[in-house]
Amino acid sequence: MKKVDTLIVGLGLAGLAYAETLYRNNRSFHVIDRPASGSSVVAGGIYNPTLLKRFTMTWMGGEFYQTALPFYRALENRFQTSFLFPAPIKKIFNSQRDHNDWSAAADRVGLSDFLDPSLHFTPLDGVKTPFGHGVVRACGRLDIPHLLTTYAEWLGDRIDFTPFDHDRLQFTSSGLRYGGIVAQRIVFCEGYKMKSNPYFNALPLQGSKGQILLIHCPDLAEDTILKGPMFLAPLGDHLFWAGASYEPHDKSLELTQEARASLEKNIRKMIDVPFEVRQQLTQIRPTVSDRRPLIGQHPRHDSLFLLNGMGSRGVLTAPLAAEWLFASIYDAVPLPKAVDIARFEI
Ligand SMILES: Cc1cc2nc3c(=O)[nH]c(=O)nc-3n(C[C@H](O)[C@H](O)[C@H](O)COP(=O)(O)OP(=O)(O)OC[C@H]3O[C@@H](n4cnc5c(N)ncnc54)[C@H](O)[C@@H]3O)c2cc1C
Incomplete structure (x- = not known):
């Protein structure tokens, strides 16, 4: 016993x-x-305490962040390996209106630690950025x-x-x-x-089903995470995590053609270089x-x-x-x- x-x-x-x-x-x-x-x-493992749809902080985002990063760093030290892969998130702007909203948000307490106030208009290789992009600092990916x-x-x-x-x-x-x-x-x-x-x-x-694609994309930079209608996060060896769908009403673990088509469409909205889908995966987020x-x-x-x-x-x-x-x-x-x-x- x-x-x-x-x-x-x-x-x-x-x-x-x-x-x-x-x-x-x-x-x-x-x-x-x-x-x-x-x-x-x-999961993509992306850590980012901001909400990039509305340019706000998530609930208690700063507090969660302050505990989480040292927590994982301590594990890295103990196991002598890397779990955290810091990478800026490049938020692709949808319209000129985003410029004002971004600038106002980047001035706010809490958000100013993460949102770089500059608006960037230099083209990114392989990425569609007609309205430019903003940079979220101090974010990255945990290799879960x-x-x-x-x-x-x-x-x-x-x-x-x-x-x-x-x-x-x-x-x-x-x-x-x-x-x-x-x-x-x-x-x-x-x-x-x-x-x-x-x-x-x-x-x-309640649970919210999420489907994702793992894609191979040799022409995309691997040092940043892109955020457009969804995230594209580099995993190494030109593999990228692309997701995710949000399907709160479907509780099955079925991989659907509709989700795959929609994810591929979103990828094409973000990048103009070729990619190949290697895998489709799904799970249900424990949402309340x-x-x-x-x-x-x-x-x-x-x-x-x-x-x-x-x-x-x-x-x-x-x-x-x-x-x-x-x-x-x-x-x-x-x-x-x-x-x-x-x-x-x-
Ligand atoms: C598509 C998708 C993308 C996501 N992307 C991100 C992201 O980028 N960043 C982020 O922070 N979060 C992300 N999430 C959310 C994140 O995955 C969850 O918040 C988190 O992983 C939940 O962890 P958990 O330990 O509560 O649950 P789980 O990860 O589901 O772990 C539960 C564990 O319990 C085990 N278990 C359950 N019942 C039993 C049983 N009866 N007997 C034995 N074992 C059992 C399961 O097998 C599992 O191993 C994403 C989620 C999805 C679905």
Whole structure:
């Protein structure tokens, strides 16, 4: 029988952030994960605390950013490898009106750290920029697959790659028992699959399907991320992540011709050099009706906790969300009301 402080279900960005938070605070844990089946493995990994549709900051974007970057840097130091690939985002302007909106936004507190006030009109090779572009600084991409694989390898016998069966969970006088594991508590980090969790599935996790393309494009610069109707982010070896679709009403993992055609059309709106589609992928983002994370303790089962609802910004959100959950459990620091699952009925 293995005794641990916490059993974590799911090793996407949320599960990893919580495991690492426990590790840094000398708490024992065990992870159960069905690998390569979550939103994290398909995500572009782009980190950017601004909203480039409206030229505003995302909710608590600055705070999430301040925690996330050092969190991943510390992992890079420990594993002696690179997970973060800083790259400016070049926002392709749609019209002249964007110029005024950009200049006004670049002056605002918070946004001024990220939006370079200059308007750029020098053509970019292979990119269609009839109205020029603006530059978002201090952004980039997290190589999530590399991070998750490296972390899972390091966990060694602290992870089991198997589906977690909620029916096999036993509540005992000394805590929880699942197979050969005895734990004081469970933290569920299941992403959209929380919909199959009988303890938490009444929460309004809506889910938004996203399809993406991996394209090969030898004539495009690989040192920047482009943002037009969607993102084009370089992965190395002339491969680019192109996405993503936003399909909140489709909960299937089916790859559709419509999405592929629409993604290809958007790519052609952004670039005028040839590309070849290498792969199409999809997953469902764990989005919530009020667009805030879902964190906290089950109202009737004291030993069950949730860390979910990372939405479409898991890279920046997960590390601070994990800190909040940890502080609420071990230091009795109340969770921010906006993220506490107590805001909903279960
Ligand atoms: C197309 C697309 C593009 C995106 N792009 C970005 C981006 O550029 N930047 C960004 O910040 N975010 C992006 N996101 C959002 C990001 O992917 C999510 O916010 C984040 O990955 C969610 O992490 P998570 O750990 O909560 O969930 P997940 O990544 O889904 O991880 C959940 C894990 O739990 C496991 N699991 C679930 N149930 C069980 C069970 N019963 N037993 C065992 N294991 C289980 C799953 O297999 C999975 O490994 C994107 C999402 C999509 C779909």
